[in-house]
Amino acid sequence: VVKSFAKLPASNVADCMERSNAMNPRIQLMSNPDQEMCGPAFTVHTRAGDNLAIYAALKYCHPGDVVVINDEGDDTRAVIGEVMMTWLRDQRHVAGVVVDGPMRDIDSLQNWKLPIYATGTTPGGPYKEGPGEVNVPVACGN
Numbered sequence: 001v002v003k004s005f006a007k008l009p010a011s012n013v014a015d016c017m018e019r020s021n022a023m024n025p026r027i028q029l030m031s032n033p034d035q036e037m038c039g040p041a042f043t044v045h046t047r048a049g050d051n052l053a054i055y056a057a058l059k060y061c062h063p064g065d066v067v068v069i070n071d072e073g074d075d076t077r078a079v080i081g082e083v084m085m086t087w088l089r090d091q092r093h094v095a096g097v098v099v100d101g102p103m104r105d106i107d108s109l110q111n112w113k114l115p116i117y118a119t120g121t122t123p124g125g126p127y128k129e130g131p132g133e134v135n136v137p138v139a140c141g142n
Contacts, residue, residue: 002064006038023098023117024141030103030116037096037115039064046070046132049077053132054084060134063093070138071101077124078104089114100140 005013014022042065046053049071057067067088071079080097082105088094089112096115103109103118104125 002038002040006036026119027098027100027117027141028119030106030118030121031109031112031114033096033115034113035115037066039066039095041066041068042094042134043136043138044069044132044134045136045138046072046079047127047130048072048074049079049127050129050132051079051084051126052128052130053134054080056132056134058084058087058092061088061092061094064095065092066095067097068138068140069097069099069101070140071099073101075102075119076122077126078102078122079126081105081125082108085109085112085114085116098140100138100142 042057042061044053044057061067069079079101080099080103088097099118102120102122104123106121109116
């Protein structure tokens with residue numbers, strides 16, 4: 001199924017899903033990928049501005065997964081940046097990352113070939129206190 005979807009434009013996929021599942025346009029491409037992003041979602045729900053649950057994603061996501069992070073709409077703190085992205089790319093071989101919130105280290109990450117989407121950037125770092133969950137339903141871009 002993933003291989004079939006990977007060949008289609010995102011607009012065609014959204015049309016087939018009755019136009020109700022397209023990503024919110026405030027979530028923008030932050031990198032310079034040389035590939036399409038398509039794969040099963042490995043979801044992360046974090047408390048606003050906290051990235052402790054993302055450490056579980058670093059351990060449990062699989063090659064080809066798209067890591068989808070909901071940080072409850074906090075736009076003051078980035079929950080992910082270059083260190084975690086490097087691990088996801090080089091050690092976990094994910095297909096891409098989508099953050100419903102800002103990221104940091106854009107100077108380094110903007111030229112990466114890994115597809116990275118976020119609502120924007122901020123130098124503000126996260127808390128590491130939890131709670132959070134992985135592989136649960138999340139709302140992204142709402």
